[in-house]
Amino acid sequence: MxxxxxxxxxxxxxxxxxxxxxxxxxxxIDRSPWSRPLAVVGAVLVxxxxxxxxxxxxxxxxxxxxxxxxxxQPPGGAxxxxxxxxxxxxxxxxxxxxxxxxxxAVLLVVLATAVGTVAxxxxxxxxxxxxxxxxxxxxxxxxxxxxxxxxxxAAALGPGLRNAVLALTIVMWPSYARVVxxxxxxxxxxEFVSATRLLGASARRTLAVDLRPNVAGPVLVLAALxxxxxxxxxxxxxFLGLGAQPPDAEWGAMVSEGARNFDAWWIGVFxxxxxxxxxxxxxxxxxxxxxxxxxxxxxxxxxSS
Amino acid sequence: xxxxxxxxxxxxxxxxLGGFLGRRAIAGAFLVVGITxxxxxxxxxxxxxxxAAALGQRAIEDPATVAAFRARYGLDDPLWKQYFTxxxxxxxxxxxxxxQTRRPVLTDLVEYLPPTIELALVAIVISLVVGVALGxxxxxxxxxxxxxxxxxxxxxxxxxxxxxxxxxxxxxxSVKLGWFSSTGQLxxxxxxxxxxxxxxxxxxxLDNDPFTFQMGLHHILLPALVLAAYTVGLITRFTRASVLExxxxxxxxxxxxxxxxxxxxxxxxxxxxxxxxxxxxxxxAFGSLLSGTVLVESIFSWPGLGQYAYKSSxxxxxxxxxxVSVIVAVIxxxxxxxxxxxxxxxxxxxxxx
Numbered sequence: 001m002x003x004x005x006x007x008x009x010x011x012x013x014x015x016x017x018x019x020x021x022x023x024x025x026x027x028x029i030d031r032s033p034w035s036r037p038l039a040v041v042g043a044v045l046v047x048x049x050x051x052x053x054x055x056x057x058x059x060x061x062x063x064x065x066x067x068x069x070x071x072x073q074p075p076g077g078a079x080x081x082x083x084x085x086x087x088x089x090x091x092x093x094x095x096x097x098x099x100x101x102x103x104x105a106v107l108l109v110v111l112a113t114a115v116g117t118v119a120x121x122x123x124x125x126x127x128x129x130x131x132x133x134x135x136x137x138x139x140x141x142x143x144x145x146x147x148x149x150x151x152x153x154a155a156a157l158g159p160g161l162r163n164a165v166l167a168l169t170i171v172m173w174p175s176y177a178r179v180v181x182x183x184x185x186x187x188x189x190x191e192f193v194s195a196t197r198l199l200g201a202s203a204r205r206t207l208a209v210d211l212r213p214n215v216a217g218p219v220l221v222l223a224a225l226x227x228x229x230x231x232x233x234x235x236x237x238x239f240l241g242l243g244a245q246p247p248d249a250e251w252g253a254m255v256s257e258g259a260r261n262f263d264a265w266w267i268g269v270f271x272x273x274x275x276x277x278x279x280x281x282x283x284x285x286x287x288x289x290x291x292x293x294x295x296x297x298x299x300x301x302x303x304s305s
Numbered sequence: 306x307x308x309x310x311x312x313x314x315x316x317x318x319x320x321x322l323g324g325f326l327g328r329r330a331i332a333g334a335f336l337v338v339g340i341t342x343x344x345x346x347x348x349x350x351x352x353x354x355x356x357a358a359a360l361g362q363r364a365i366e367d368p369a370t371v372a373a374f375r376a377r378y379g380l381d382d383p384l385w386k387q388y389f390t391x392x393x394x395x396x397x398x399x400x401x402x403x404x405q406t407r408r409p410v411l412t413d414l415v416e417y418l419p420p421t422i423e424l425a426l427v428a429i430v431i432s433l434v435v436g437v438a439l440g441x442x443x444x445x446x447x448x449x450x451x452x453x454x455x456x457x458x459x460x461x462x463x464x465x466x467x468x469x470x471x472x473x474x475x476x477x478x479s480v481k482l483g484w485f486s487s488t489g490q491l492x493x494x495x496x497x498x499x500x501x502x503x504x505x506x507x508x509x510x511l512d513n514d515p516f517t518f519q520m521g522l523h524h525i526l527l528p529a530l531v532l533a534a535y536t537v538g539l540i541t542r543f544t545r546a547s548v549l550e551x552x553x554x555x556x557x558x559x560x561x562x563x564x565x566x567x568x569x570x571x572x573x574x575x576x577x578x579x580x581x582x583x584x585x586x587x588x589x590a591f592g593s594l595l596s597g598t599v600l601v602e603s604i605f606s607w608p609g610l611g612q613y614a615y616k617s618s619x620x621x622x623x624x625x626x627x628x629v630s631v632i633v634a635v636i637x638x639x640x641x642x643x644x645x646x647x648x649x650x651x652x653x654x655x656x657x658x
Contacts, residue, residue: 038457139332140339143641144634145596148614149343152630155618156347232466236600239468241619255469259604265476272469279464287460 042284049278053098060092064249072264082266084257086247090266093249094274100250101278104165105230111169112230113223116176117215121207123177124184131181138174146171147236154242161250164243168233172226179222183215221289228282235275251275329645333638338392340634344627345391395631401624405617410628413613418632419503420490421602421609425594426504427529432536432594433587439537440544441576444552455541462538468600471531475604478527485527488606491520528605532597536590543586547579588644592637 052059061080062068067087075082081090123134141149153167187193188211196210235252237243244250251271258268382390394400400410443455479485486492490505497505498512506525509517551557552575560570598611599618606612610629617625 038460136335136339139336140343143336143340143637144343144630145592145637147599148596148630148633151599151614151618152344152347152626155621155623155626159621228464232464235466236468239466239600240615252466252468255466255472259468259472262476262480265480268469268472269476272466272473275466275469276461276464279466280461283460283464287456 036288038284039288042281042286042288045277045281046285049098049102049281052095053102056095056099060089060095062089062092064088064092064096065247072261072267074264075266075270081270082264084254084267085261085264090254090270093254094251094271096249097251097254097271097274100161100244100248101231101234101275104161105227105234108165108168108172108230108234109223109226111165112172112226113176113219115169116173116178117180117219119173120177120180121184121211121215124181125188125203125207125211127185127188134177135181138177141171141174144171146233150233150237151240151242154237154240159242159245161238161244161248164234164237167242168230168237171233172230175226176219176222180215180219183218184211187211187214225282225286225289228279228286231275231282232279326646329642333642336638337635340631340638341392341395342388344631345388347623347627400628400631403617403622403625403628405620405622405625410624413625414610414628414632417608417610417613419609420505420607421595421598421611423504423506424525424529424532424598424602424607424609425591427506427525428532428594429536429587429591431529431533432540432590433583435533436537436540437544437576437580437583440541440546441548441571441579443541443545444548445571447549452545455545459538459541462534462536462541464538465534466600467531467535467597468604470534471528471601471604474527474531486520486524488524490524490608491517492524495520528601528607531605532594532601535597536587536594539590539593540583540586544579544583547582548575551575551579584647585644588640588647592633592640595633595636 065088069079069083069087069089071083071085071087073079073083073087075090079089079091081094084090084093119134119137123131144152150164150167150171153170154164157163157167193206193210196206201210234243235250235255238250238252239256241253241256244253246253251274254271255268255275258264258266258271261267398411400414402408403410403413406413439455439458443452446452491497495517498508498514498517501508501511505521506518509515509521557570557574560574561567565574595610598607598609599614600611601607602609602611603615610632614626614629616622617629
């Protein structure tokens, strides 16, 4: 279920074919990503959802948690998308749901990136047993299929959005650690690193001042692309009852309510469409941007994430 | 030129492959130990007082009861000792008692694992058939409209929330249209065939009972299709890349040039070498299918590991959740090992390290 599997799979395939699977030409690198319809659709959707989150009070017709209406009203009446089992306006809940999902997904990615970057830099720069320990830890996390590990961690920490984010950070950091490590493996032998070390810079300074700018760009891109994945995992945990708690208007939790109300199809179907469009938007963008990246970066992202 | 020849030589003698597999098996074993460590940390260290959780409020107020409980379950031992006790238990199949079913977790796992394995197997077959077909078409029609369309389809496959797809598919295809039965493995009350393998479809065939087989197929198809959405997307993208790689080879041009029918070239010259990475991927995809069942089975009332995990997580039944995690992770490790084996067997040119 986890997307973190995918880059690993590509790595396996690369190893087997002995060459890179995605050549530059294959990636259509000669064309700007913005001339490709998928990227444009993705960008428009992302901007649209961000606007919805920012302007939620203006867009939502009602209070998302007010139980003001008749229960289980089908869409089309006074409530555009109908009402849920407690008589709350579904459209308003979906609109306000952006304010839970998007910031938390970004926060999750930021946390995972931070942990992964630090761990990966240390592993890649120092090598040796530090490297071994960090990489074995990554292997360990990868051995658990994403949602299962997140589920176990969230269950142990106790349900709730904050713990769900923490649990998913545990799941997501290794992919960043691997990318950063592989980039540093290449960089630490570079002449400018030797130069700065010979000038007496400490390892910490070298990492923070000289190496950080080289790593930051690709990692940021990878991070941005993972937001869709983060949304998927977060809503999955909420669907399992381990993320958002009532009365939070969270999309995954809303789908879960829909699964308990089979007669009222709209309760689950609309919030799920919201999840789908957000994730799709990031993946459309990601698929195109990844190809358009600097080929060295693309290789690092593909080969070792 | 010298090195590859030597490597192939060593593979033929078996030492390279054997050593390779040995190393992988040892790595796998360490991974399994690591997994139990993670499960232990999550069950024993993170949550509050296990005595409080197990005994309930009234017993907690009696210090003697609590002390007896702690002594009995070794809670006063140092953590490392507790871990070895836990590991020792695991080795003997003791995963603890599920707070929800009040049965040993192992008993539950044995009961719920086969339906999930069966679901995942059907899903992986669907994913392979559809994914390889779509990926091949996409590669052959590269950058033309079928490729673009398939790209959108595969991206949608990896983007769709599985639990939502399960809900929507079941609303449309079983509630509304009535094409599929959407609950359980068989119609309610219908007897299962005698258990041989635990896989219902296989058992019904062994029982020589085509009717039950058909009914089982009717029930498994929709959940398997839903589950396959993600892996279809994955395998499609992989196949496309892999086929494109093969298409660039000179021997493909030669095959065309000597007038072989297009069909033959695609099936024998292109797909065969392209299958190596695809098989690798599908093995790993199987692991993700297993975990995907957590989000799907409850909606289809599928009596499998996924639903068990779902209910356990809702009830915060930690021993059960950990049992599921350990089992799935171990299956994952084993599959990876099998893939490594297949890898070396299928294509000895691969560097064995």
